[in-house]
Amino acid sequence: MNIALSVSDLHVSYYGNEAITNVNFTIEKGNLVGIIGPNGAGKSTLLKALLSLIPIDKGNIRICGKQIHEIRKKVAYVPQRNDIDWDFPITVLDAVLIGTYPKLGLLKRPKKKEKEWAYECLEQVHMENFAHRQIGELSGGQQQRVFLARALAQKSELFFLxxxxxxxxxxxxxxxxxxxxxxxxxxxxxxxVHHDLSKAHSYFDQLVLINKELIECGEVESVFRPEVMAKAYKDQFSFLNEVGINV
Structure with a gap:
């Protein structure tokens, strides 16, 4: 089966207010997918709902044909930077090593093999020279690269950022x-989850465009059309014109 993610009839609410309603889409494996939409559209809510990090009202979510609890070890998640306690006393290397824990098993600690793999992951994001720095000493970009390295350390099949x-x-x-x-x-x-529409064509293969509900899902060219984007961004015509969408 070549389906990475299928979502049907997804509804999510906060304190009785619907954040996402009736969302349905399917994504095949091997794609780099941008989740886009205006501020307050429910992009982060959608991501967290897919990973069962927040409760849903109703809906069906399948990741590689399974429920999230059946496949969680194959899924990596990189949260927003403001969701992380950067004052926590941990080194860069230890932060990345956390990514190896799910496959270690109960009560097992990382050994030489895991530490070597963590260094390899840091090398992929060009952060190996910062391995023994405290995570709070890094710049925003460096911190984000470290948490991507942690996701790489999980050896996952699906990545959610x-x-x-x-x-x-x-x-x-x-x-x-x-x-x-x-x-x-x-x-x-x-x-x-992405907000800079000017990078959509160069960054992604497919787009999920939402504004409380699904507006469109598909190849970038089919989603990134004026008549489609205007449905999500509504009166923000000047903003769309700034990123090259003439409406």
Whole structure:
């Protein structure tokens, strides 16, 4: 089966207010997928609902044909930077080593093999020279690269990243998107909550466009059309024109 993610009739609410309603879409394996939409559209809510990090009202979510609890070890999640306690006293290497824990088993600690793998993951994001720094001493872009390295350490099949490019420098953004494209080329499936529409064509294979409900899902060219984007962004015509969508 070539389906990475299938979502049907998904509804999520906060305190009685619907955040997402009647969302249905399917994504095949081996795609780099952007989840886009205006502020407050429910992008992060959708991502967390897919991973069962928040409760849903109703709906059916299947990851590689299974429920999330059956396949969680094959799924990596990189949260928004503001969801992380950067004051926690942990080194860069130890942060990445956490990614090896799910496959170690109960009460087992990482050994030489896991530490070597963690260094390899840091090398992929060009952070190996910071292995013994405290995580709180790093810049925003460096921190984001470390948490991508932690996700790589999990040896997952699917990757879910929530706004990974917010507050990062140009070099870090380039490193991150290159790693994500390499994962895609290896047959992995990557989902990225993203807000910079100007990068949509160069970053993603497919887009999930939402604004409380699904507006469109498909190839970038089919979603990134004026008449489709205007349904999500509604009166924000000047904003769409700024990113090259003439409405």
């Amino acid at each position: 929530d706004e990974p490019f917010v507050g990062v420098d140009v070099s870090s953004e380039k490193t991150i998107i290159n790693v994500l494209k390499e994962l895609r080329d290896e047959g992995k499936t990557v989902f990225v």
